[in-house]
Amino acid sequence: MEKIGHLINGELREDCTDTQWVYNPATGEAIRELLLAPDALINEAVEIAKAAFPAWRDQPAIKRARIMFRYKQLLEENKDEICKLIGEEHGKIAHDAMGELQRGIENVEYACSATELLKGEFSKNVGPAIDSWSEHQPLGVVAGITPFNFPAMVPLWMFPMALVCGNCFILKPSEKDPSTSLFIAKLLKEAGLPDGVMQVIQGGKSVVDGLLTNDGIEAVSFVGSTPIAKYIYEKASQNGKRCQALGGAKNHAIVMPDCDLENAANQLVGAAYGSCGERCMALSVAVAVGAETADNLAALLTPKLAKLRVGAFYDNDNDFGPLISREHKQKVEGYISSAENDGATIVVDGRNPFIEGYASGYFVGPTLIDNVLPTMTSYQEEIFGPVLQIVRVDTMQEAMALIDSHIYGNGTCIFTRDGEAARYFSDNIKVGMVGINVPLPVPVAYHSFGGWKQSLFGDLHAYGPDAVKFYTRRKTITQRWPSANVREGAVFSMPTL
Ligand code: NAD
DSSP: OEEEOEEETTEEEOOOSEEEEEEETTTTEEEEEEEEOOHHHHHHHHHHHHHHHHHHHTSOHHHHHHHHHHHHHHHHHTHHHHHHHHHHHHOOOHHHHHHHHHHHHHHHHHHTTHHHHTOOEEEEEEETTEEEEEEEEEOSEEEEEOOSSOTTHHHHHHHHHHHHTTOEEEEEOOSSSOHHHHHHHHHHHHTTOOTTSEEEOOOSHHHHHHHHTOTTEEEEEEESOHHHHHHHHHHHHHTTOEEEEEOOOOEEEEEOTTSOHHHHHHHHHHHHHGGGGOSTTOEEEEEEESHHHHHHHHHHHHHHHHTOOBOOTTOTTOSBOOOSOHHHHHHHHHHHHHHHHTTOEEEEOOSSOOOTTOTTSOOOOOEEEESOOTTSHHHHSOOOSSEEEEEEESSHHHHHHHHHHSSEESEEEEEOSOHHHHHHHHHHOOOSEEEESOSOOOOOTTSOBOOEETTEESSSOBSHHHHHHHTEEEEEEEEEOOOTTOOOOOOOSOOOO
């Protein structure tokens, strides 16, 4: 059985306290063995990163950016291998894995503009012969803790920007699908990154706790579920670290009576069921305004779901694959049953589907639930599976109040032909990322990504311009070189002009 180890100081290491199986979710078979890092390895990695930091920080930004140029090329050259690893351990269909990787590569492209991003600000003559400037200094050693659902893209949200800003990075990937992250990290060495600047350490909670309590780590970026995000944010803050922790979601789409309903239904199918609903931006609730809209929407969606193909990752004709684990399949099916028990209508039931040749896979078919009420558990909690729920309301105000009162505020969308309604919606809705006739409003790499409410803990969003702020400390320098014949005595009042 192939072992998955750590990347420490440019070398693969197999230190471990224990091991854990990594499964192919389409077959339910254990395919690799993950080595869980001991505490001593965490300390060693941090010391190595601290030693690598001064030389890396002092590299001109353009040299750091050139490594990212080469890295982008290497990611593209290795795209088939990367997508195969994503498929084997996550179950994502090859075309979707390629999409995830491409969105990750766009973050590398953005990081290539480090010289521009790190320029800072300069003001001449803020006082007589006094100049002042602000610069972005790197933090030191920073850590990233990532979820299973984007094993390439979410790490790529973090480390390219952290590295070009001059930091050293330690990545702790999800223990459920760790091979992709390790593979893409190894490519950095080939791109010319000095050893010790980027390291990967494998494990679960104990490794996370080891990173959060290590004094050598200045900042932590986390992406995962909300309870863990909250824990990470609190613990990192208690230990004096800067932290951004992105959490879970429940993304609503308002379907207005005036919208192009056929188009809305098509968009909803992709956004609700793509990647088996295991996306933090998946649209999992359609809020239909008016009974006729709801009836028509359910009638349009039902035959579309019957045509969806569910199966293994390498068949590009499949629309989506399995869920990540047996436990998660049980959890998702449990939510469907709870909605049924609470009185909702199961219009299309994806529980225990028959997938030929994959009887032991963690599959759930596309599921559509109508007449869902806000009091139901299936509405209140994140399901993270191929389940779309319809909530019926009478007015747009009622739909917006529903979204605003939900604990999550990651993404949302409105389908309408009415520009005024759309503008009112985007101006007022309490959600971080908004789509207008766009179902998955995931910001491009040169904007930043982040939700509101319980979907994000911290002040700054991920990647894009906010990443420069997160991964650097601002320093402002005020300078005067007094000439020999203009020397002032001591000044006791606050200097003004
Ligand atoms: P998760 O919270 O279970 O795990 C995320 C990371 O935290 C993993 O690396 C894991 O090892 C670690 N972890 C797990 N339990 C821990 C504990 N008790 N203490 C410390 N660390 C722990 O999340 P997941 O199941 O891997 O990913 C799915 C979740 O991530 C969903 O809730 C999804 O919405 C969310 N997500 C959010 C975004 C976003 O941008 N907001 C993006 C992707 C995923």
